[in-house]
Amino acid sequence: MAQVSNWQLGRDMEYPYEAPRPEKQFCMIMDTNKCIACQSCTIACKSTWTWGRGQEYMLWNNIETKPFGFYPTGWDVNVLELLGEQEWEGDVYAGQTVFEAAPAGERVLGWQPDQADWAYPNIGEDEPTGDATEVTYIPDKPHSMMWMYYLQRICNHCTYPACVAACPRQAIYKRPEDGIVLIDQEQCRGYRKCVEACPYKKSMYRPTTRTSEKCIGCYPRVEGSDPLSKGIPMETRCMAACVGKIRLQGLVQVEPDATWSKDPTHPLYYLVQEEKVALPLYPQFGTQPNVFYIPPRWAPRPYLRQMFGPGVDAALERYMRPSRKLLAVLQLFRASQKMIFKFDIREGPKVGEIQVGGAPLELFNDTAIGYDSQGREVVRVSVEEPSFERRGKVNSL
Numbered sequence: 001m002a003q004v005s006n007w008q009l010g011r012d013m014e015y016p017y018e019a020p021r022p023e024k025q026f027c028m029i030m031d032t033n034k035c036i037a038c039q040s041c042t043i044a045c046k047s048t049w050t051w052g053r054g055q056e057y058m059l060w061n062n063i064e065t066k067p068f069g070f071y072p073t074g075w076d077v078n079v080l081e082l083l084g085e086q087e088w089e090g091d092v093y094a095g096q097t098v099f100e101a102a103p104a105g106e107r108v109l110g111w112q113p114d115q116a117d118w119a120y121p122n123i124g125e126d127e128p129t130g131d132a133t134e135v136t137y138i139p140d141k142p143h144s145m146m147w148m149y150y151l152q153r154i155c156n157h158c159t160y161p162a163c164v165a166a167c168p169r170q171a172i173y174k175r176p177e178d179g180i181v182l183i184d185q186e187q188c189r190g191y192r193k194c195v196e197a198c199p200y201k202k203s204m205y206r207p208t209t210r211t212s213e214k215c216i217g218c219y220p221r222v223e224g225s226d227p228l229s230k231g232i233p234m235e236t237r238c239m240a241a242c243v244g245k246i247r248l249q250g251l252v253q254v255e256p257d258a259t260w261s262k263d264p265t266h267p268l269y270y271l272v273q274e275e276k277v278a279l280p281l282y283p284q285f286g287t288q289p290n291v292f293y294i295p296p297r298w299a300p301r302p303y304l305r306q307m308f309g310p311g312v313d314a315a316l317e318r319y320m321r322p323s324r325k326l327l328a329v330l331q332l333f334r335a336s337q338k339m340i341f342k343f344d345i346r347e348g349p350k351v352g353e354i355q356v357g358g359a360p361l362e363l364f365n366d367t368a369i370g371y372d373s374q375g376r377e378v379v380r381v382s383v384e385e386p387s388f389e390r391r392g393k394v395n396s397l
């Protein structure tokens, strides 16, 4: 059992697998406020990687409606119930992780979905909750209404993967160059301990090959070996296809203790570590996931706190009243297929003033510039969208 530091828990924890830390970590942010559940991401992944026999119910990317949507059924409520009390003392997690709560003889606390659990991938879609007889809209308190929101889910390429810890064959590994977690199909013998252990249920069994499979982080694109990318790291298929422009992805530099190296001009570092506007999903599981979420503004805060941890209120405060810099950086979401490694802001004129929470918020037409891994400019996007007026006849009528 290794003693490791987990910055998302604010404390050290025990992890039953010793391995050197990767130099860089593949990670991403999803803005839940912007997702329209079009499932373009789901289909982009499925049509690229899981269209074969035995993969019919295999969705490495899925979008589910919270609180009633699950894939597989009950994936999160089951593990939350098994885990028991999950208290935070300030920013420090006082409960047990899935490693610390493992039953005797097991490395990870988990459960095994049955076939039926995988058979309803979009169950609960668009089902709201709340008391319809008491719906009153209170300005600035949108969660006084009935609510639901979309949760975008892929493998978290966890810093401390439960799947890696649980596999008796050591068939799963975390790549040193980018932290992407892969299952070696030659090594795997279908024991499914990874499926049982992953608290996010993102390792999936394929009966035709009798092996498990999972999101591969579109590693050819991340490596720059996709023919389109000409050697430059690109965003993955599910990211590049996102119609709602809710996603931003990249590689961050990590220290030997698994904290992120200070890099305030990296958009992911800035959003996750400085602004703290994007939060991990169920940090209490202890795997230190690398997918981060800007929480939905309109869902009840207690529900969001149990899902994203104690940083929810501060994150939403900053998101709803963004600084000039934050508003500009948020424009970089899905602005380029190439991964952005550095950003810069050019200040523009004041273009408006709105009321947020009863106080004025000034808006400026600032421009965010994104640079690729070679320091070359790949995108330039401003707060105010440019508009163009077409002149004369525009169609055949």
Ligand code: SF4
Pocket: 154, 155, 156, 157, 158, 161, 162, 163, 164, 181, 197, 198, 199, 200, 201, 202, 203, 214, 287
């Ligand atoms: Fe493994 Fe699950 Fe973490 Fe993915 S989300 S790395 S499958 S533990």
Ligand code: SF4
Pocket: 044, 045, 046, 049, 060, 061, 154, 155, 215, 216, 217, 218, 236, 237, 238, 239
């Ligand atoms: Fe699928 Fe690639 Fe997205 Fe993983 S990163 S869910 S493999 S499209």
Ligand code: SF4
Pocket: 034, 035, 036, 037, 038, 039, 040, 041, 042, 063, 152, 241, 242, 243, 244, 245, 246
């Ligand atoms: Fe949401 Fe984007 Fe996926 Fe559409 S493509 S469901 S907007 S994450």
Ligand code: F3S
Pocket: 166, 167, 168, 169, 170, 171, 172, 183, 187, 188, 189, 190, 191, 192, 193, 194, 195, 211, 212
């Ligand atoms: Fe290991 Fe999972 Fe295969 S536990 S053997 S990677 S099914």
